[in-house]
Amino acid sequence: MNYISTRGQMAPMGFQDAVMTGLAPDGGLLLPETLPNVSDQLDRWKDLSYTELAYELMRLFATDIPAEELRQLINDSYATFEHPEVVPSVKVGDLYILELFHGPTLAFKDVALQFLGNLFAYILERRGGKLNILGATSGDTGSAAIHGVRGKPNINIFVMHPAGRTSPLQEKQMTSVLDPNVFNLAVDGTFDDCQSIMKTTFADVPFKTEHSLGSVNSVNWARVLAQTVYYFYSAFRVMKETGAESVQFSVPTGNFGDILAGYLAQRMGLPIRKLILATNENDILSRFFNSGVYGKADVVPTISPSMDIQVASNFERYLYYLVGQDAARLSSMMSGFAELGELAVELNADGQVDDLFAAGRGDTENTLAVIKRYHAEHGYVLDPHTAVGVFVAEELASSDAPTICLATAHPAKFTQAIVDAIGEEVHHPTLDALADAPTRCDSIENDVDAVKQYLVKHI
Ligand SMILES: *Cc1c(COP(=O)(O)O)cnc(C)c1O
Numbered sequence: 001m002n003y004i005s006t007r008g009q010m011a012p013m014g015f016q017d018a019v020m021t022g023l024a025p026d027g028g029l030l031l032p033e034t035l036p037n038v039s040d041q042l043d044r045w046k047d048l049s050y051t052e053l054a055y056e057l058m059r060l061f062a063t064d065i066p067a068e069e070l071r072q073l074i075n076d077s078y079a080t081f082e083h084p085e086v087v088p089s090v091k092v093g094d095l096y097i098l099e100l101f102h103g104p105t106l107a108f109k110d111v112a113l114q115f116l117g118n119l120f121a122y123i124l125e126r127r128g129g130k131l132n133i134l135g136a137t138s139g140d141t142g143s144a145a146i147h148g149v150r151g152k153p154n155i156n157i158f159v160m161h162p163a164g165r166t167s168p169l170q171e172k173q174m175t176s177v178l179d180p181n182v183f184n185l186a187v188d189g190t191f192d193d194c195q196s197i198m199k200t201t202f203a204d205v206p207f208k209t210e211h212s213l214g215s216v217n218s219v220n221w222a223r224v225l226a227q228t229v230y231y232f233y234s235a236f237r238v239m240k241e242t243g244a245e246s247v248q249f250s251v252p253t254g255n256f257g258d259i260l261a262g263y264l265a266q267r268m269g270l271p272i273r274k275l276i277l278a279t280n281e282n283d284i285l286s287r288f289f290n291s292g293v294y295g296k297a298d299v300v301p302t303i304s305p306s307m308d309i310q311v312a313s314n315f316e317r318y319l320y321y322l323v324g325q326d327a328a329r330l331s332s333m334m335s336g337f338a339e340l341g342e343l344a345v346e347l348n349a350d351g352q353v354d355d356l357f358a359a360g361r362g363d364t365e366n367t368l369a370v371i372k373r374y375h376a377e378h379g380y381v382l383d384p385h386t387a388v389g390v391f392v393a394e395e396l397a398s399s400d401a402p403t404i405c406l407a408t409a410h411p412a413k414f415t416q417a418i419v420d421a422i423g424e425e426v427h428h429p430t431l432d433a434l435a436d437a438p439t440r441c442d443s444i445e446n447d448v449d450a451v452k453q454y455l456v457k458h459i
Pocket residue numbers: 107108109140218252253254255256257258259306307385386408409
């Protein structure tokens with residue numbers, strides 16, 4: 001399987017190169033040249049375990065990794081999950097909750113980053129070379145990246161966070177990782193300062209090349225691929241239990257990464273009746289699906305912080321399919337967007353962008369009310385991101401297929417919102433154990449040169 005760029009200006013490359021490249025050199029995102037149709041495999045796949053299913057799917061895309069080695073990578077990646085099913089689907093009221101939070105950092109990003117970390121280590125070992133990952137986090141995503149590569153040979157990871165501005169729990173999830181290849185940097189500044197240091201450092205191409213700098217951002221193809229697996233797995237479980245012939249998914253969305261995987265699963269032949277896209281107040285994506293206009297607004301901080309995003313980095317992949325895989329047209333839309341902060345597509349005869357999608361928004365008040373009601377009625381505590389998806393599912397789900405809501409984090413990660421909603425804390429042993437854990441973190445000035453010097457010294 002070869003990979004091409006959505007902007008059409010890149011020679012096709014194999015899977016391993018695609019993983020190491022991340023973002024295409026022409027500014028586009030990588031996609032497989034053709035998406036396999038797996039409709040006639042579904043019957044054979046429906047009773048497989050999570051890792052067996054992951055292998056069957058991934059081998060169609062990772063064709064330059066030998067079978068047994070791919071199997072091993074997958075087994076290693078999901079052995080770190082605490083649930084025997086890896087990602088169980090739990091019936092709560094009328095809905096199924098797909099719990100994606102049984103990995104090491106209790107968030108769905110582990111599903112992709114545990115795999116990506118192993119994949120990087122595998123490729124570097126065979127090709128030779130080193131990778132020094134530089135990242136910036138406001139709290140939530142940094143720890144999944146750190147846990148994905150901790151202790152891996154030939155890889156170092158440097159994660160900047162704004163000193164004193166991440167939640168103490170999230171900071172601890174990062175700084176309690178003591179492996180010698182993990183470096184936490186508390187920057188004397190804001191999250192935007194951290195991001196700007198990262199961008200400036202990456203823009204210094206000679207420095208980037210000399211020190212083999214890379215990132216683990218959400219546009220890496222391997223992350224999207226790893227996420228397609230749970231759509232299949234959960235659909236099979238729920239169809240078996242209910243006897244239904246299709247399902248619908250509700251997905252709390254920020255960067256469009258998670259829901260893109262569902263879209264690709266549908267295009268490959270999984271019977272998905274609807275994809276319900278749920279945003280918080282940062283609603284660029286729900287506005288798009290309801291109006292055809294994709295227009296930037298300011299980011300508003302909410303109680304579902306991992307969805308506080310205005311420009312969705314994976315959206316371009318969807319748009320590419322929407323415009324009929326026309327790379328030239330897509331490129332001109334994206335450059336228009338870069339210039340004007342807005343792009344638009346035509347609506348279909350039903351006044352929709354895409355009949356597969358239904359999109360809505362859950363504000364803070366709705367989110368807290370849903371958490372409270374699910375706790376009272378079902379004894380189940382939703383995290384604030386998941387609650388946005390549940391709220392929108394209740395509004396928009398069609399009645400003719402079972403609804404699966406993706407649960408993207410364990411509620412214990414978001415203590416304050418949970419206390420505000422239900423008046424008590426929720427605990428998880430992994431997080432409780434952090435209270436007395438030793439930590440390692442270096443403080444650093446809000447200055448690009450200081451960070452570069454730190455990198456040089458520690459690489
Ligand atoms: C990252 C994240 C999301 C959003 O996922 P996208 O792929 O960016 O749409 C939702 N919930 C949680 C808890 C997350 O960490």
